[in-house]
Amino acid sequence: MAARGLRLGRLLVIGVPMGWLLLFFLAPFLIDFKISLSEVRLAIPPYAPLLEWADGKLVALHLHLTNYRYLFTDSLYVSAYGYSLKVAAVSTVLCLLLGYPMALGIARAEPARRNLLLMLVILPFWTSFLLRVYAWMGLLRNNGLINNLLLWAGVIDTPIQMMQTDFAVYLGIVYSYLPFMILPLYTNLEKHDGTLLEAAADLGAKPLAAFLRVTLPLSVPGILAGALLVFIPVVGEYVIPTLLGRPDQLMIGRVLSDEFFANRDWPVASAVAMLMLLLLVAPIVAFQRLQNNASEAR
Amino acid sequence: MPISSRALAVSALALLLAACGGKKSETTPAPAAEEAxxxxxxxxxxxxxxxxxxxxxxxxxxxxxxxxxxxxxxxxxxxxxxxxxxxxxxxxxxxxxxxxxxxxxxxxxxxxxxxxxxxxxxxxxxxxxxxxxxxxxxxxxGTSGVGYNIDKVKAAMPNAPVNSFAMFYDPKVIANFKKCGVTILDAPDEVVATVLLYLGREPMSEKAEDLAAAEKVLLSIRPFVREIKSSGYLDDLANGEICLSLGWSGDVGQGKSRAEEAGKGVKLQYNIPKEGAIQxxxxxxxxxxxxxxxxxxxxxxxxxxxxxxxxxxxxxxxxxxxxxxxxxxxxxxxxxxxxxxTPEVAAKLSPNLARSQEYTRELTRVWTRFKTGK
Known part of the structure; x- marks a missing residue:
């Protein structure tokens, strides 16, 4: 009896997240995949059905691979994918450079102050993400707070063009995604055993050497987790480059929305999304492998 | 392992049931009496x-x-x-x-x-x-035409042709406004039609040569355009962030009243260009x-x-x-x-008709090249 109850409990515990994944990840993925193989048409919904039924029997199966082939006939898609990956990689490195010292600082702070510092990291989430990006627009624009302040102080004569630049996009992305780097890093760093550093010092390691040879290697899983949490969403980022960036910085998110909204071509839009997912699988697998190696090494 | 695969099966079944249930409910008849x-x-x-x-x-x-x-x-x-x-x-x-x-x-x-x-x-x-x-x-x-900040445009180019699409589509003219800021509507069909009007061609044409001619104009003026967008430009005009917009008539009108409310002395004007406009x-x-x-x-x-x-x-x-x-x-x-x-101007307005799916795809491609400047 007891074993049975345990099994039921386990089933529930594993079943709920499984069901969640099936419903909110696998099902949309399959729907998306299905649409990517169909043909565009003017109707509700705006694509042709894959399967043709008559009297409850399957009559025909229409698969269109042309949507995928199309993505390679035009340099637009390849260059947008490339640019998205570049932006995501640079942003991840910037977040790491900024986030690591902050996470380390919080982890090494007095326990009583830690909660306050963590609160400060999480605090921006209390406001809508969109509003915060708009706030940056208010700060950065030619007629905005920063330029007006500099003009008033006499530091500059003409406003500095900050909106619609690479700088604004990276600023927006790093600002928005920094907490996703700090939090997993902090959870990792906070668990480190302080006596290891004392031992390193006793054995003659300077603080920098102790950091490089003890803290840093131990924190690799945290770095990887943080990097994944930043890299993956930034590849598909749509809002920040649209609001802060130049129109010629074409990321894949914007191409996707153009296909969906402007071209009314759901099949090609779905193909773009599928390919983006494929592109992300490679780094995820690589990260996973690194993480496994790191945990085995311990 | 057996547990998780069973959980998988159960969830898949639930999904299937949910999907079938969704299909069924479509056939339910609408209620007779309408709620208010x-x-x-x-x-x-x-x-x-x-x-x-x-x-x-x-x-x-x-x-x-x-x-x-x-x-x-x-x-x-x-x-x-x-x-x-x-x-x-x-x-x-x-x-x-x-x-x-x-x-x-x-x-x-x-x-x-x-x-x-x-x-x-x-x-x-x-x-x-x-x-x-x-x-x-x-x-x-309404129409799409020239929305501008009277004082800033006058300062940038004293004899600016404010009643013509040349404000946007002549590189020598639009170059003057690069510094004070220009926006173009993010509405590919409508904007390309206005370029064709400026070139004296048929605005609703789907001919490849007309689209190519329009693209050439758009690429030549791209360096002088700050943003391509259909919302938000009326606020930018009203607070002096930009000085010239290819915008919609009523939007500029609303920008005008917002500028008056703000009381910063920004004066806006909207003109239907002499070449005609898209209605x-x-x-x-x-x-x-x-x-x-x-x-x-x-x-x-x-x-x-x-x-x-x-x-x-x-x-x-x-x-x-x-x-x-x-x-x-x-x-x-x-x-x-x-x-x-006036009736004479009204006669020069062309309605914005729907384009074919093939043309829309070509148009979006041209539009992307315009946006990216490549």
Whole structure:
């Protein structure tokens, strides 16, 4: 009896997240995949059905691979994918450079102050993400707070063009995604055993050497987790480059929305999304492998 | 391991059941009596909200009012099906395609007594989108043209051709405004049509050579354009962030009144260019699967009544197709030839017709090259 109850409990515990994944990840993925193989048409919904039924029997199966082939006939898609990956990689490195010292600082702070510092990291989430990006627009624009302040102080004569630049996009992305780097890093760093550093010092390691040879290697899983949490969403980022960036910085998110909204071509839009997912699988697998190696090494 | 695979099977079954259940419920018949509600989806800043309150007071029908800011967004909701809206307001060129897709039901004209108030000339024009005006009726109409900050433009170029598309499409002219800021509408079909007007070509042409000619112009002026967008530019104009916009008539009008409210001395003006302009009609229509068809007709008929049209136009500042209301509207609006054009100017306006799917794809590609400058 007891074993049975345990099994039921386990089933529930594993079943709920499984069901969640099936419903909110696998099902949309399959729907998306299905649409990517169909043909565009003017109707509700705006694509042709894959399967043709008559009297409850399957009559025909229409698969269109042309949507995928199309993505390679035009340099637009390849260059947008490339640019998205570049932006995501640079942003991840910037977040790491900024986030690591902050996470380390919080982890090494007095326990009583830690909660306050963590609160400060999480605090921006209390406001809508969109509003915060708009706030940056208010700060950065030619007629905005920063330029007006500099003009008033006499530091500059003409406003500095900050909106619609690479700088604004990276600023927006790093600002928005920094907490996703700090939090997993902090959870990792906070668990480190302080006596290891004392031992390193006793054995003659300077603080920098102790950091490089003890803290840093131990924190690799945290770095990887943080990097994944930043890299993956930034590849598909749509809002920040649209609001802060130049129109010629074409990321894949914007191409996707153009296909969906402007071209009314759901099949090609779905193909773009599928390919983006494929592109992300490679780094995820690589990260996973690194993480496994790191945990085995311990 | 066996547990998780079983969990998988159970969840998959549940999914399947849910999917089948969804199919079944489609066949449930609609309830006979309509609840006293109408769901309206309109453009932002496109109604005097007291109109909604008055409608509820007079008829007892509650209005659920929701707004959008692009035809594409509305279209996506409509094409997904079961939007739940009773009254929507697509522009003519979009409406044309949506009718073909079977999105809308025919209007029951016996329930729309106030249809008689609509200007016959407007009826003729909208019939190009919707043969016989069977599915929709015009709500407001406008044009895309030159919106600008009078003082800043004068300072940047004293003899600027403010009544011509040369402001945007002549690189020698637009270069003067690069510093003070230029925006272009993010509406590919409409903007390319205005380039063709400027070049003296047929604005609705789908010929490859015309599109190529337009692309050449667009690429040549790209370095001088700061942003390509359809919303937000009226605020940018009003607060002096930019000085020149290829924008919509009523938007610039609203920007003008916002600038006056702000009191910073920004003076805005909208001109219909001498080359002509693209005319758009925003149309009231009822989706085929609207839950409250009777109330939708009542609401549309209410908007078409003379007094409501007067009130609404005074707020929205676009041209009303309502002929009966014309004399009651604020003379500052009806007297503005850039909102209510003279017959000679009106003759030069071309409606924005729907383009083919193939042309739209080519157009979007050209548009992307324009945006990216490559």
């Amino acid at each position: 509600v109408v769901n309206v989806y309109n453009w932002s800043d496109y109604i005097d909200t007291t109109v909604l309150e008055d409608f509820t007071k007079e008829t007892g029908i509650k209005v659920n009012y929701d707004v959008f800011d692009s035809n594409e967004l509305l279209q996506t909701k409509l094409l997904s099906g079961k939007s739940g809206y009773d009254v929507v307001v697509p522009s003519g060129s979009f409406l044309e395609k949506q009718i073909q897709a079977g999105v809308f039901q025919k209007l029951d004209k016996s329930k729309l007594a106030n249809l008689a108030n609509i200007d016959a000339a407007i009826q003729t024009a909208t019939a190009k989108h919707d043969a016989g005006n069977e599915h929709a009726v015009a709500y407001f109409w 758009f009609f925003d149309m009231l229509a009822i989706p085929a699967d609207a839950p409250h068809v009777g109330n939708a007709h009542k609401f549309i008929n209410y908007l078409l009544s003379k007094d409501v049209a007067i009130k609404n136009t005074n707020f929205v500042r676009y041209a009303s197709p309502n002929a009966a209301a014309r004399d009651g509207i604020d003379p500052a609006i009806t007297g503005d030839a850039n909102i209510y054009p």
